[in-house]
């Protein structure tokens with residue numbers, strides 16, 4: 001049986017890994033990005049012109065690291081940042097600063113998504129629970145309409161990671177690279193179609209021997 005977790009359970013595991021184990025969250029972010037690059041470079045995707053679409057929460061931070069690592073490998077990559085940079089999470093603000101210091105200047109709009117050979121979707125991850133704002137929903141629709149291969153980071157943006165519900169609009173991905181455990185919202189029929197091929201990657205998140213018991217004990221402590 002595949003052990004899948006809800007967004008809230010994944011957040012507990014993330015927190016435990018960072019606060020109790022002591023793994024720095026920026027290290028997790030770096031490994032997250034490396035694991036997405038493994039899938040991008042597996043031969044299935046044309047990396048001649050890559051677009052990373054990043055929000056300003058931690059899923060976006062993963063995307064910014066992907067842009068930096070690809071640029072350092074000599075890949076032709078654009079980074080589209082959506083949202084108000086002043087509202088970036090601390091890790092994502094740090095990643096933006098590092099990316100700029102490596103010479104990456106983010107774009108804030110794209111006229112034609114069809115120019116790209118592959119798009120990496122790092123707009124929203126497991127933290128999304130409310131409907132996506134209309135402006136971002138329009139961009140999601142334009143990306144889907146462009147019919148370019150999309151690789152989603154953790155979950156297709158716009159999908160509720162726990163229930164699989166589409167929160168207004170959601171990306172249609174060819175592959176989804178998710179971390180530590182599959183998320184419950186990825187595994188139903190319709191959602192599997194949205195997520196495409198699902199890859200579950202180890203990024204250093206604590207994996208207890210008995211997941212159910214561990215989650216119950218953590219939830220009691222909360």
Ligand SMILES: NC(=O)C1=CN([C@@H]2O[C@H](COP(=O)(O)OP(=O)(O)OC[C@H]3O[C@@H](n4cnc5c(N)ncnc54)[C@H](O)[C@@H]3O)[C@@H](O)[C@H]2O)[C@@H](O)CC1
Nearest residue numbers: 014028029057058059124125126127128130131132133154
């Ligand atoms: N916490 C950790 O230790 C790690 C998190 N990682 C990444 O972080 C993701 C989770 O990040 P976050 O919880 O920061 O959030 P997300 O990047 O999933 O984005 C959702 C966030 O967007 C904002 N939001 C929600 N609804 C919105 C709306 N309607 N309009 C505008 N903004 C809205 C909220 O701030 C919400 O927290 C994971 O999916 C994963 O990709 C990875 O970097 C690995 C380590």
Ligand SMILES: [K+]
Nearest residue numbers: 121124153157
């Ligand atoms: K995403």
